Structure formats: C-alpha cells, structure tokens
Amino acid sequence: YKAQKALIEKKVVKCINIRPYQFMEVMVTLPHLVEHLFPSYTEEQVGNMMVSLGVVLYKGNKGQLEVIRREGCEDNYDQVPLVTVKDILSNMQNLKNAMNVGDLSGKRAKGT
Numbered sequence: 001y002k003a004q005k006a007l008i009e010k011k012v013v014k015c016i017n018i019r020p021y022q023f024m025e026v027m028v029t030l031p032h033l034v035e036h037l038f039p040s041y042t043e044e045q046v047g048n049m050m051v052s053l054g055v056v057l058y059k060g061n062k063g064q065l066e067v068i069r070r071e072g073c074e075d076n077y078d079q080v081p082l083v084t085v086k087d088i089l090s091n092m093q094n095l096k097n098a099m100n101v102g103d104l105s106g107k108r109a110k111g112t
Helices: 029-037 045-050 062-070 085-100
Strands: 001-010 012-017 020-028 081-084
Touching: 001 020, 001 029, 001 062, 001 085, 012 029, 012 062, 020 029, 020 085, 029 045, 029 081, 045 081, 045 085, 081 085
Parallel strands: none
Antiparallel strands: 001 012, 012 020, 020 081
C-alpha cells in the first residue's frame, strides 16, 4: 500500500490505494475529507450524511493502517473511517446540497 494524493474539488487530499500494487482506486480518511472539503462540519456530521446517502465507510486492513499511521492520518481513531474517492465524487453534489440546506441529522428529506 502507498500513500498518494487525490484532487477532489480542486483540493489535494492524502489518500491510500484500495488494493495492493493497484494505484488507480483510492480511499481518503474521513478526517482528511472533512478537513479539506467540509471544514465547517464535524466528522460525525459528514459521516452520518454520507451513510444516509448510501455511501459505505470502510475500515482499513493491516497494510493500509500501517501506511495511514506512518503518514499521521489516523487522527485519534483505532480504526479510522475510509471513503472511496469514487463514492465521494459520485455523491459530491448530493453532499453539498444536503450541507447547504443544513440537513445534517443523517435523515433524508421527504421525497428524496
């Protein structure tokens, strides 16, 4: 596994590959996602919103966790939550919309 950088919404965010020796599909830690893209919100708020949109939060395996710790990205978690960049990009507009209307309760609005 290898620490990399991904460009999301014109921001460079640290990430890690999903599969060993395959570097096209990557994941971002939830704390880094919040820090770079949603700094006005808590990790819990963003995590709940992502789950309400059907986004899966992952736990890293031993190899990924070693790289995450070495890079200083675990941010006080025993198992830091990870989100695929693919899921972030495909849900970005829904996340922005939900955050703009202030629906951070983790529940979808009626009719959505």
